[in-house]
Amino acid sequence: MSLVSILELRHLRTLAALHETGSVSRAAKRVHLTQSALSHQIKALQNHYGLSIIQRRGQAVELTDAGRHLVALAGKVLEQIQSTERDLAKISQQATGSLRIALECHTCFDWLMPLMDAYRQHWPEVELDLVSGFHSDPVKLLEEGGADVVIGSEHKQQRGIIDHPLFRFEILAVLAPEHPLRAKRILHAADFSNETLITYPVPDDRIDLILNVLKPAGIHPERRTAELTVAILQLVASRRGVAALPSWGLKNYVDHDYVIARRIGSQGLWSDLYASTLTETASRPYLRDFLTTARNTCFATLDGIIPLE
Amino acid sequence: MSLVSILELRHLRTLAALHETGSVSRAAKRVHLTQSALSHQIKALQNHYGLSIIQRRGQAVELTDAGRHLVALAGKVLEQIQSTERDLAKISQQATGSLRIALECHTCFDWLMPLMDAYRQHWPEVELDLVSGFHSDPVKLLEEGGADVVIGSEHKQQRGIIDHPLFRFEILAVLAPEHPLRAKRILHAADFSNETLITYPVPDDRIDLILNVLKPAGIHPERRTAELTVAILQLVASRRGVAALPSWGLKNYVDHDYVIARRIGSQGLWSDLYASTLTETASRPYLRDFLTTARNTCFATLDGIIPLE
DNA sequence: AGGATTAATGAATAAAATTCATATTTAAAT
DNA sequence: ATTTAAATATGAATTTTATTCATTAATCCT
Incomplete structure (x- = not known):
């Protein structure tokens, strides 16, 4: 038990993922680390606070009372950080642009609609649209500017295009x-x-x-x-x-x-779901926020989905 | 500008200190790092967000609009973390004990009184008291259990006793x-x-x-x-x-x-002000919280004080 | 102008987090 | 029961990152 707090956002991000996914290894994928890394993180926290945060329940893992406190903290804090980062994007005038979404996966409407409503609030300056209809060549659609994001099931390794993993x-x-x-x-x-x-x-x-x-x-x-x-x-x-x-x-x-x-x-x-964009689009704050929010709401609301990558 | 947020609590602690002290080198002392480390941290943030967070105003520094957003975030977030850590201390049943404070520095009443009121709310189970009167040998007072903390101007290197720096x-x-x-x-x-x-x-x-x-x-x-x-x-x-x-x-x-x-x-x-305790007392969560809260409120309310160490 | 104070910078170092390889635990399947 | 599979835990090795060190640049004060 050291004299200063060792807690970092990394830990909170891990805890949030742990809560979302209910397992250390799935949480690890969610935060793009190995299961081992997360195990070490959790152990460090437990040592620091002299409390157990998770408890093995068979081969799954369950949050303790202390763990739930930290998860609640993580929820609040990460939300506030996201909000501030949106403010920063506005300050640096990177909060405008277009986000035209083409859907390859019809069922995605289910989670996309409420997401878009929330997103519009956060990024009033971003032109948000759904590109309707079926498109035979989504990559072309991106390149020709018909859409800024394509949400689809297949992952194609193509230069100029980045596939952002959503979930399985x-x-x-x-x-x-x-x-x-x-x-x-x-x-x-x-x-x-x-x-x-x-x-x-x-x-x-x-x-x-x-x-x-x-x-x-x-x-x-x-x-x-x-x-x-x-x-x-x-x-x-x-x-x-x-x-x-x-x-x-x-x-x-x-x-x-x-x-x-x-x-x-x-x-x-x-099936694996990806959001594909042009490389240049990928770095825009409002797009990154769209992706994180999409993942967050999906993992929070959709049952049985699993992190990718 | 990387794809994921590099922001960590470390940065927020730095920003808060920067706000409190108004200078990079003083902030560095506040967080027990070098001025260089803080300069690097700030630079990393600025690169990440593509914004300047501080602006040199002669040899002092001033927060930019973006900087103030981050400082506001830091205030909220660090507060919430402290609160959760108090909850954890309660869960691990380390939230009880006595905190009897002896004052070597009479003017310290000024900041100690409101602090004690706030502290009592956070730690209802801790027996909080002021040990009144002048004491010739404060170390003895600690060792004999007459007090748990002595707030005083002098720093004595003595085994079994830890002097926690407050401010200059x-x-x-x-x-x-x-x-x-x-x-x-x-x-x-x-x-x-x-x-x-x-x-x-x-x-x-x-x-x-x-x-x-x-x-x-x-x-x-x-x-x-x-x-x-x-x-x-x-x-x-x-x-x-x-x-x-x-x-x-x-x-x-x-x-x-x-x-x-x-x-x-x-x-x-x-003059340098320290809070001295027995080594064993130093690790108790409620004492650590007292110290951080004391420093926080002092740096927030007292003009012209400077971090120590 | 000169000395003192502060911040910025690049390279070196120290610290740490993460991965790798593996052991352990538990559950499920046969 | 025994085996197989799936998950977490752990120690050592490694990589990554943060911090310090040493120095430079800028600013203030007398």
Whole structure:
């Protein structure tokens, strides 16, 4: 127990991530460090305060009372810092510009809408827009100035473009509650052979289930499309077919027995979400703030998502 | 301008000190680092945000608008951290004990009283008391448990005792406005030879003016004592003699032309204030909090004090 | 002008945080 | 039960970073 406080923001960022993710190793990814680094950090804090901050609960980890105090502190403090950094951006006149968002992932509407509302408050000078419609070549869209950010599932290593990792999520098969496949805990490619697949109106190669599961297995089910997530769910519930959707948007519908959700493949079908920008856009404060806020709200509100990188 | 925030509490502590002390080198002492370290820190921040935080104003420095934003942030954040650390001390059941304060420096009442009121709120479980009266051997007082902290002007290197530096302050000669010596900007030992010196009722060797200025010069003026600072000032104003008091307590009286204050010797007469405790007491959270709070409030409220160490 | 005080800077050093490699613990699977 | 997998903990090695040291530049005061 040293005479001066060793606490640094690094620790608070770690604690916040720990709270968000519920595990040391996931938190480590969240703050771009190794699990070991976080373990050392936590140990240092515990020694310093003579208290345990986390407690192993089996292979997961749980915050103690002291840990929750620090997490609460982290929440407040990091929020205030973000706010001040926005002020600084305004002072340095880097608070204006355009942020036109193109969505490759239709379900992202769910979390993007409230985020945009909050963001508008913080950056009144930034021209915030959604670029609607499907775009075959998102990189081109960025380069030609049609959009400033593309939120999409695939990560392309291309010069001039930076892909900012957002998070990893699981895609679950969605079935009507009475569907014959309800008995299976896990669905495999073959299970889809006689089904109608209900998807958003995008090409085959933009649908993870088809690209990574069905096509490799040589299975080509019928397809039917709908624009909105609710519409897809409605079709599934009325037994017109099955769908594959991110786990996070399903909870409410599953809880109300409107549909049921099943894992796809023994490891599950996962997808990684990135926000891509031009390199020059990446350094703008308002873009960086958009990214951190996006990650923060997603990790706070979306169940079952996992940090990337 | 990196992609992630490099801001750490270290920076905020530095900024707060900079605000308190108004100079990089004084701030450096305040946070126990070198002037160079702080210069580097500030430069790193400025590069990171692409803004200047301080501006050289001659040989002093001034905070910019951005700097003030960060200082405001620092104030809030450091306060919240202190508060959480108090909570942690309560959780670890280290929030009880006694804090009996003995004062060697009579004027310290001025800042100690409001501090104690605030402190009592934060540490309701700590038995807070003032040990009154003059004590010839403060170390003995600590060892025998008569007090837990001694606030005094002298620094003794003694095992088992830790002297926590508080601050350095200037002692000014106080005269009646019409006093013949009013014409001199600086007073020297000889100027006191025909004066009556008005002091607190303590031995000669506890009065810095006598110990460090008059005695070495072989000058032994008459003495008269009073218990309270106001009483001393009243006697000075009514021309019963002159006094030597810390600069910080004089401002109000000087501003109202009740008395005038003059520097003693060309370099001024300075005194260092320490809070001494037993080594074991030093590690207790409630004592550490007392010290930081004391320093914080003193640097925030007392004019002309300088960090020590 | 000269001495003293303060801040800035670059290189050297010291300190620390992080990673690496591995052990340990717990849960799940067979 | 035994094995496998997944997670955290730990000590030593390493890298990164902060700080100091030594010096220069700028400013103030007499």
